[in-house]
Amino acid sequence: MSNRREFFVQLSVGAGVVFASAGAMANGPMVAESDAQAGALGYKADASKVDKTKFPKYAAGQNCAGCALYQGKASDAAGGCPLFAGKQVAGKGWCSAWAKKA
Numbered sequence: 001m002s003n004r005r006e007f008f009v010q011l012s013v014g015a016g017v018v019f020a021s022a023g024a025m026a027n028g029p030m031v032a033e034s035d036a037q038a039g040a041l042g043y044k045a046d047a048s049k050v051d052k053t054k055f056p057k058y059a060a061g062q063n064c065a066g067c068a069l070y071q072g073k074a075s076d077a078a079g080g081c082p083l084f085a086g087k088q089v090a091g092k093g094w095c096s097a098w099a100k101k102a
């Protein structure tokens with residue numbers, strides 16, 4: 001019996017951790033274009049402002065909302081991205097790691 005009780009205690013602690021990290025992902029601050037990581041990846045919150053000379057691979061219509069790494073829904077204004085842990089990128093944003101959503 002005591003084992004069973006322990007199992008439930010661990011289960012609820014584990015679920016709490018998962019929930020907390022999902023919440024942080026959804027509510028993190030927006031990535032600033034001035035962030036070092038954003039600069040390195042050529043991130044722009046507005047994909048139409050991408051420096052096409054520097055990033056010739058950018059094609060109109062590409063944005064975070066349509067990127068395989070975007071963790072928000074395609075319709076979300078902002079969402080998480082594993083390249084910017086704990087922060088949010090704009091659905092209309094873009095960076096050079098963009099990959100077409102399968």
Ligand code: SF4
Nearest residue numbers: 064067070081095098
């Ligand atoms: S990897 Fe994708 S979702 Fe993340 S910032 Fe770049 S384009 Fe946006």
